[in-house]
Amino acid sequence: FLYFFHKVPNPGKSEVKSRLNKKLVKDLILSLSPFILILVLGLGVSLYFPLALLAGILYSVILGNPGEEAKTSIKERTKMVWPGINWHMALAIVGIMVFKDFIHASGALDELSLVLLNLGIPLLVLAVFFPLLTGLMTGNQTAALGMSIPLFLPLVPAGPMGSAYLAIMYISSLAGYLSSPFHLCLVLTAEHFKASLPRVILKVGIVSSFLIALALIQLIFI
Secondary structure, X not given: OHHHHOOXXXXXXXXXXOOOOHHHHHHHHHHHHHHHHHHHHHHHOOOOHHHHHHHHHHHHHHHOOOOHHHHOOHHHHHHHHHHHOOHHHHHHHHHHHHHHHHHHHHOHHHXXXXXXXXXXXXXXXXXXXXXXXXXXXXXXXXXXXXXXXHHHHHHOOOXXXXXXXXXXXXXXXXXXXXXXXXXXXXXXXXXXXXXXXXHHHHHHHHHHHHHHHHHHHHHHHO
16 A cells, blocks of 8 residues: 555545445445346356346446436436447457467467476576466466466475475466556556556566565575
């Protein structure tokens, strides 16, 4: 919090604090109901997630907002959908997903791992940089771990030292995933707030490097 928001001005104590009442609770539930519907359909009923998301969007168009905008008609709210689509963001998502699939289908990361192993690079260096690299290139921590752990697991020592190596691989893949330019959450957040993606990646990368440093300290103590 101090790292990311230390320059944000403090609003002070002059703001009026709202008291919790039944109307506010009702409006909150109505506002969250599209998200609740998506989670129930996507996680509870295991509906194909894009369909669950579509159901939430249609529900939002039909319901409207619990405030003044609820007075608008369904036709008016439907007309708002098309101009509200950010095509630049949509194309970015499609490009990222295509790139991820291309990386997986090409097998380039598997070839790279074999080259690194044949070069005789120390296991500790590989345990840090390979998951980090795969996380950066795929923007997917699950994929990074799925490629890294099976490859290096036979080389990891048994006992607490092995657990420390696995922890480093997990943290490194997480750091790469969080700092990846293909991380959809990062791209969408930067796009929404009109922020510079390279600057955001730099700030997140600095925090991620501290995570890796702490994992290495853990290994030293073990």
